[in-house]
Amino acid sequence: MNIFLLFFYGAILPVQSNDTLINVQAIWRHGARDFYYCNWGCDKNNEPDGDSQILTPAGMRQQYVLGKWLRQRYIIDNHLLSPQFNENEIYIESTDYNRTIMSAYSNLQGMYPEGSELPNVTEDKLLPPNSGSKSPSIGNYALPNKIQLIPIHTKEEEQDYALAIYCKTTGSTVKQNKQTELYHTINSANQTQELFQKFNSELGLVGEQQVNDIIELAKWRDTFTCNRYNGDQLPPKLAAKTLFFMDEIALLSFSLRQFQNWEQSKLYSTPYLQQVIENFDNFINGKSKVKYRGSSSHDSTMLGIISGLNLTSAQCQADIYLKKEQSDIFCLTENIEFSSNLIIELYNNTINGLYVRILYNGEYVPVCSKQGTFCQYDKFKSILRQQFVDYEKECNLSKEIQRPVVYKIPLWVILFFVLVLLCTCGIFLLVFKLKQMKDPDVSDSTISQ
Template sequence: MNILLLLLYGAISFVQSNDTLINVQAIWRHGVRDFYYCNWGCDKNNEPDGDAQILTPAGMRQQYVLGKWLRQRYIIDNHLLSPQFNENEIYIESTDYNRTIMSAYSNLQGMYPEGFEIPNVTEDKLLPPNSGSKSPSIGNYALPYKISLIPIHTKEEEQDYALAIYCKTTGSTVQQNKQTELYNTINYANQTQELFKNFNLELGLIGEQQVNDIIELAKWRDTFTCNRYNGDDLPPKLTAKTLFFMDEIALLSFSLRQFQNWEQSKLYSTPYLKQIIQNFDNFINGKSKVKYRGSSSHDSTMLGIISGLNLTSAQCQADIYFKKDQSDIFCLTENIEFSSNLIIELYNNTQNGLYVRILYNGEYVPVCSKKGTFCQYDKFKSILSQQFVDYEKECNLNNEIKRPILYKIPIWAILFFVLVLLCTCGVFLLIFKIKQLREPEISESYVSS
């Protein structure tokens, strides 16, 4: 028995010793922001612009700590990346929102805490040409406190399908999802109605103020979550029990809203998962040197991808909510909180070739099957490719984006150019005719002489 155990341990060690991490693609939700919806503790006359929300200090700290975790794993432990930032190895992208861009910068401060050193040149070369400029006392680093600034790439929302999942049909999808049998079954279930009743009572909501919709309740929960993270007050009569049940149903309400069935999950996950395959293929084929690609995004992006990877679904969450047996499947049910992250790792085994593993919030999750956490890359690629859809067509985006004309030539200028061209042609034609008329005269003169 002991010999078998030793052989088994030796085989496992041998496989692990032949595994090399070669590429990583990570995506995370931004860190904590202020409240997005003006429903409690908010002045309706001074309602915040949700799209302009920035990271709070708590959100910055979250992303900084996540960056330190990523540094430990991919720089110190696995030696995938160089200790200092190398632009050929890493590419960071973000949606064009303040909170996601700030999250990316905070994350990178954790990954690369040592900033850039200044070159060995004379002091005057380090100053702008402004009179009176003085060199600061910050040592040999370019910026104070060893701050490192690393490029963050963004696209306008209307062009960002992978991270912002811009889609013109989303509004109608949400409206349709609120009319389905699954939505009504959950929304009008006894336990959900009891939650609404307790919530309205504890918040003192009456008449039209009352909440009786699971998606609307999630908006209130978002506000309370922000308050908890940022140290702000909660409604004084809101009980821990009610808040617990609001947390429990948060992901389900989000799935019911936008990712209620497999067709919707395939749609919204296609752009990013297609990008994953393309990036891995480019690296494998030597078309790219980037070893690490980080994407700063939103909970909607994350849920679309997680659903597309079959790690959760509205149906399995609903079954768990109603306490039906789900022992034979894997189903994430916890809400995608601030700074939640998904990481897809590509390994190479000298005997078995390429394979992928997926981490969600630092823990390996099933990939390509219900329980296995390893998947051959060719199989992973094949499974995903078969579920890709025509995103632009399904989202009515075929004629949406056109390249802007940087400089448009005025009509008068075009007409003037045509007129000059015609006059020039006319002059050359006149010269040609005159030359033809003079040729006989020259010939006669030559003969007479």
């Protein structure tokens, strides 16, 4: 089947019986959290210490439901994974933030709701050595409510390029992006200025308090979004229409801030997409048995990836916002809300070989072209590899902080040092014995003192 037919096949027909789903890599934004910016309805002098942007109960529920959706698709419907957790089949990673780690745990509770039963052992083997310990009345399951615990892997932020997109040049990138013609065009557009005016009026902001920048406006919008998800109040005079327009421009402001051009999109998407190709290749070549890899991340991670996959761009969003004539392209414009997710599926066709499909929030999106939702894996890999950049170099990351190097000492070196140590001890012992033989009264006189 040539590529043209593959596009046609992907646009018209569902996956056929001779197609087998063999590997999945999913990435999601964490669930609803507490506010990030203290700009309305909070006390700057009474902010909590530590990670204040913790996952809320609403965020836990979001991720739990997403996990159930993933279970239905990849365990029940497609039989990709075993019904019970199998450590050889899945690998879960997260950025080193409370909200992403908690999101991963919540997600996995939906994906694997029941844990393993206890082995047939005596009661004392189920208790710690503490005196007075008693076994709880929770039946034959290890934990209450049949909970299944699954390991979640993290890295320090400075070493996490794929999910935390740690990069030393991000600050200068944002500063430069706020000086571009495209940024000023959007910021000074009539509909944007009208939005600023309404927002400032409805919130009663005057003087230096007034908002006249779309990135600053996005920070206020983030607070209101958290309030909406967590049942907190909104400004009483903030009109629903104003909030709607703030939602409409949210993704555009984020793209203009950090992912404004193709070079920036390529940069921030490189680490994760490189990881995707590496994981698929390792599975195909038999180097890995992992069938499902889940990654708990942030909206910045997600926007970098969907920009790198050509599913959106600052320019196409700006053209839509300014109501310019559009070419026939696919362009996501809705903001990456809490628990948004992107899934890359790898299939094997018995006749035509490997191909990929991509879902964004549960819907298939174009891959390798503006129309087709199928793409042969070799072509997908070739396209991505052509756009990969040297991330460490572009982000000014020194070799010292990349990844911890584990030095493995050769066995012969260890044996050599052990032999030297034994010989040294033997020599000292021999010298001591010879000295005793020459002066037999030394030891007795020492003891009698």
